[in-house]
Amino acid sequence: MFKKICIIGVGLIGGSIAKAAREKGLAQNIVAFGRQQGVDNLRRAKQLGVIDEYYFDIKSAVKDADCVIITTPVGAMESILRQLKPFWNEQALYTDAGSTKGSVIDAVNAVFDYVPANFIPAHPIAGAEKSGVEAAKADLFRGKRLIITPVDSSCSQAVDKTIKFWQAIGSNISIMDVEHHDAVLAATSHLPHILAFSLVNMLGKKDEQEEIFKYAAGGFKDFTRIASSDPTMWLDICMANKKQIIPLIQQLKTELSGIEQMLTGDESQQLFQTFTYARQARQRFLNQFDKNMSQSITFKVQPGGSMRGKIRVPGDKSMSHRSIMLGSLAEGTTHVTGFLNADDALATLQAFRAMGVKIEGPENDEVIIHGVGKHGLKAPKDPLYLGNSGTSMRLLSGLLAGQNFDSVLTGDESLSSRPMKRVTAPLLSMGAQIKTQDDGTAPIYITGTSELKGINYHMPMASAQVKSCLLLAGMYADGETIVTEPAPTRDHTERMLNGFSYPVKRDGAVATINSKGKLTACNIDVPSDISSAAFFLVAASIAADSDVTLKHVGINPTRTGIIDILRLMGANIEVLNERIVGGEPVADLHVVYSQLKGIDIPEALVPLAIDEFPVLFVAAACAEGQTRLTGAKELRVKECDRIQVMADGLQQLGVDAQPTEDGMVIQGKTMDSIGGGEVYSHDDHRIAMSFSIAGLRATAAITIHDCENVNTSFPEFRELATKLGLNLT
Ligand code: S3P
Secondary structure (H helix, E strand, O other), X not given: OEEEEEEEOXXXXXXXXXXXXXXXXXXXXXXXXXXXXXXXXXXXXXXXXXXXXXXXXXXXXXXXXXXXXXXXXXXHHHHHHHHHHHHOOOOOEEEEOOOOOHHHHHHHHHHHOOOOOXXXXXXXXXXXXXXXXHHOOOOOXXXXXXXXXXXXXXXXXXXXXXXXXXXXXXXEXXXXXXXXXXXXXXXXXXXXXXXXXXXXXXXXHHHOOOHHHHOOOOXXXXXXXXXXXXXXXXXXXXXXXXXXXXXXXXXXXXXXXXXXXXXXXXXXXXXXXXXXXXXXXXXXXXXXXXXXXXXXXXXXXXXXXXXXXXXXXXXXXXXXXXXXXXXXXXXXXXXXXXXXXXXXXXXXXXXXXHOXXXXXXXXXXXXXXXXXXXXXXXXXXXXXXXOOOHHHHHHHHHHHHOOOOOEEEEOOOOHHHOOOHHHHHHHXXXXXXXXXXXXXXXXXXXXXXXXXXXXXXXXXXXXXXXXXXXXXXXOOOEOOEEEEOOOOXXXXXXXXXXXXXXXXXEEOOEEEEOXXXXXXXXXXXXXXXXXXXHHHHHHHXXXXXXXXXXXXXXXXXXXXXXXXXXXXXOOEEEEEEEEEEOOEEEEEEEEEOOOOEOOEOOHHHHHHXXXXXXXXXXXXXXXXXXXXXXXXXXXXXXXXXXXXXXXXXXXXXXXXXXXXXXXXXXXXXXXXXXXXXXXXXXOOHHHHHHHHHHHHHEOOOEEEEOOHHHHHOOOOHHHHHHXXXXXXX
């Protein structure tokens, strides 16, 4: 790529760049410029083969160099640039690795009065507590982020070349503007360093000789690792970026005082919430950005037991998503209770925050949404990351197609492999400008338009997500948007739109909407999710001596397929205290053990129990005789291929489960129904929970790997399951 790279300042960073460039064959010749005082370091760099030569005069160092990389501390930038200026070569690429970019640009301006087109500021987000060339590693930047902060005058070829260079080294590239970079880094790097330094300062001064360091193996050591970083460099960085850092220190003080008050006032519930929020937020970001570091959770279920007790499972996932979406677009303030405080619904919540909506909570299960009106959303700065949530991605596609700004939707590995053409195809025929990858998967790129036109669409599959996506797009389209479903699917969107006073016409399988309505804020009480209750409906049905009541469960007729199917299998389920809450039917479900029998599941019930089949397969394994499911091809494109994954897992546990193209045939057994063994969740929360329930009828322990995804829909699953009697650790 380059004939000669000149590194200015070969320490840890410069040395690692040189090593990586050499390993990848990116330069024929790599030299360094340094000061006389640093001669030992430069000599060492040459001895180690990191560089070919070093110079103390800059003219010789940069002679014929087609790439100059400045890796000195940011405070030295101005003086280095002054020395470089007389030998500036318009044909070469100049870049740096400084941790603050505003100060670098200031230095460039101070020397040149402008930013030369071939100077491209860059910042590799990698480092180590060790410094000096001895610590340099060729893989320091591999898999790490590299931020490039071009300015208006930057030449695009030089930007491209910088990108290619760092990509060749193995970094993941992001482009940001200078100010944004400095704000992000102040929060994610500079403030944490200041905290680590100040904590060691405070505790060290107090009793350095005594306890602290002797017992420093715990949190103190983890937390203060970065206080071993180079003080000169950090002095430099903090001074250079103090404009961004100081307000953050103020915010941190407020946060700490809040915690102090909670402790003083014995407000343990609030403190618990503070810690829980932080823990969940950290887990979410690890899942998103650092799969390797995310905590892996393995469930182990001991065989047998019965389920007894009364519980309330968390709020309905589908309604929680919709409450955020419609509440955000409403005029006025919407109070939501019963909100599902789990990753999927939070993905939607964060997306609307990123589009400028002020949302308070979730606190307990309450959320307050300060609606911005139908046309009040703002362009998100970054792609909207939707985690594992298909509902968020598909519904947002429709909603965002008609906005006056562009957006990009991304998700985790599982979501990024799910089919999105089912929404983008009809949206395209409405005039949306929307693109997926060639294979129809995310990321989805949306160019907002005010030109959407209503369509008359007959859905090829029974999907509430597709229907809802089109109804939301229809709120921004010219004329009527008419959606016909081949079989009834959940109708929470239609009901909730009505709740927000937005007119939707419903006539059997047909729903019709237009852009003339507006949403008026209202209060929403989200009932418990029948899809979460389903695990316990099956658990109590298969475990002898069980008696469970599930309180305040949503029993919308488009969701109650699980009750109908289990009853056909002989389950003993009573629906008690039926009532209407906020336009949705709700009841308490009382279930006691009953020996189940195998059935042919009526196809008409499939869409009404679409999320419950993993746990229904477990019920089938414990039923007398054969259970056959057909007409359920959709299960192959859920969070995982639920037909294959459940068949594999059940077979692993000794169950006779045969997958078919659109369903499964299971030969159930009343004795020794399920064996022990190890299974995997395949990134699917409902698989993890279903195999946990299988433990009740297993002959030996079942280990289920990768259960952290249970947080997507039911973070309290283990707590509630064990409360009822499942021996799950
Ligand atoms: C959902 C609809 C269903 C369901 C999903 C939630 C919704 O998906 O599986 O968990 O909230 O609209 P499909 O519409 O793809 O069947």
